[in-house]
Amino acid sequence: MSNHSDLLIIGAGILGLSHAYAAAKRGLKVKVFERSATPLGASVRNFGQALVTGQPPGPMLDLARESRDIWGHWARVAGLQLKRNGSYLFARTEAEEQLLEAFCRGRAEEYGYRVNLLKGAAMDDLYNGQFRHHRAALHGLDDQQVYSREALPALINYLCRELKVEFHFSTLVRDIEPGQLRSTAGTFGGEQIIVCSGHDYQTLLAEEIAELNPQICRLQMLRARPQVDLQLQHALLTGLSCVHYGAFADLPEAAPVQAQILRDMPHLQANGIHLLISPTPYGELIIGDSHHYGSDPSPFNAEQVDNWMIELAQQTLGCQIQVVERWQGVYGARGPGPFSFLRAAPGVSAALMHTGVGMSVGPAMAERNIAELWGAA
Template sequence: MSNHNDLLIVGAGILGLSHAYAAAKRGLRVKVFERSATPLGASVRNFGQALVTGQPPGVMLDLARASRGIWGDWAELAGLPLKRNGSYLFARTEAEEQLLQAFCAGRAREHGYRVELLRGAALNDLYGGRLRHHRAALHGLDDQQLYSREAIPMLIDYLRRDLGVEFHFSTLVRDIEPGQLHSTAGSFRAAQILVCSGHDYQTLLAEPIAALAPQVCRLQMLRARPEVQLDLQHALLTGLSCVHYGAFADLPEAAAVQAQILRDAPHLHENGIHLLISPTPYGELIIGDSHHYGSDPSPFNAEQVDTWMLELAEHTLGCKVRVVERWQGVYGARGPGPFSFLRPAAGVSVALMHSGVGMSVGPAMAEGNIARLLEEA
């Protein structure tokens, strides 16, 4: 049995890595266990958008702002290619434009969101006028974007090389108990054990996790190449996202946007479709997404859902795109709040996200969790 550890972490997704960073930079001896040879879950299947603008006022906005700074540190320390020039959320209809106006005039000022609403010449100047068919664009100045499938391995390399975090990949953790972890790589001791198991609710700590009644969200995702020279440098969203993200969804003006979607495009509501587009470093675009919830993610994609998403993307971009890759995104969803941090036994913790914003808030959430664990030690 391997001794002399301060913290053992199960899971090398963004939550596991964030907690490893927060602990190791404080001088703790950390080991991370991951069942696959490289992370394959939500943290590499996503858009790579670390959004501040979409987070509702309160704890989620505070965490997103603090996480923004941590991503900036990681970009410098680990060499992550982080785009820090923000996002654009496009209003396609009068109702969406009115919602963005109300947000800028009220909530954005009250809570200090760094945004600007573009219309007229400012909107027409974006990407050579290609996006001028929209009514307005909300520029979220604090939003960031990266290519997750490359950034996560780079973060792992940094943690291993510079902070001495030890990784055990292709290793299944079979059981944990206070002070001990049992895996296919052997048994290990540590003062603290932290489970960051993503949407796996059954392998470890099944009973306390089941009490949260969490679900799994499955998303259809695409990678495509535009048929024109676009050189996109921002994450893109549309007014459809305003009924999905908490910064906008509870404003009175959101009701008209939701009513319009239900009247004119009920299939978008039924499949949880709201357009997101992220550029890759190779001139391609990650496009999605849909949302289907349940206890297990179905392995079967609907071609019609992909078709609807591509139609939205091509209308937004003003050009055709050619699909080069399709996959399923997946994340833990619909728990008692946006995230949970449980302490089911002495020295044993579990951190879970119940929404798809782990990249946006996970780094700062981990800082708080590790600080509390050290205070209680």
């Protein structure tokens, strides 16, 4: 058996890396195991949006705010690019505008969301009038973006170089039990083992995870070039997102928005489409997404779903786009709550997200899990 560690982590996505950081900064000896040569799961297939504004009041909002500070620290120490200028959520209809107004005068005031509502001349000034065809825009000042494909490798490099976290890539963990794991790289011992394997519910702790009745969400995603030089520096959303994000979805004013979608755009509801757009550091845009749930994600994408998303994106951006890449996102979804920390056996746990906001809340969630295992330090 290889030398003993304080913590063994399975999975090098954002949850695995967040747990590694939280433990290593406490001086603990950490090893991380990843089956692929580089992270390839939900954490690199996403938009890179770390949203505070959309999180509902309570634990998720608290975690998002705490995670925002952690991302800021990582940007400084790991050199990853982080846009901290927020997001714009556009109201396209009167119902969406009324929902954003209600949010600003009620929930935003009560729970301290840092937002501004842009209308009229302020909309005309936004990106030189590129978005003046919308009725209003909610500027979420605390929202952030990273380019996940580069941010995760930068974080891995920092953890390895500065915090002495040991990584084993291209290594499949076959089995775990209290105190040790067996892998294709050998057998390793550890005081604690945390499984952070995303939507893989069958390789490790299958019986324990099955009791949570989780599902898998499959998403269609695009990377595109706008046909005008937008120089976009903010994440973009539309009122469609208001019926999906907990900060807005339970407000009375959300009901007319939902009714309007069902009446005028039932295909969007049927396919779980609500537009998100993130700029990359290279002038391109990550665009999506759709949501289809099940026990196994279908490998087959529907061209019509992509076409609907392209149409929405062009309407929102006010310009044509050229698609340069398509892929399938996937994440664990619909468990007993937004996340779980499953204590399967003494010294053996699983950290699971049941929503697609791991980038938004994962860093702080890991801090709490490590503090639970080792005590606040």
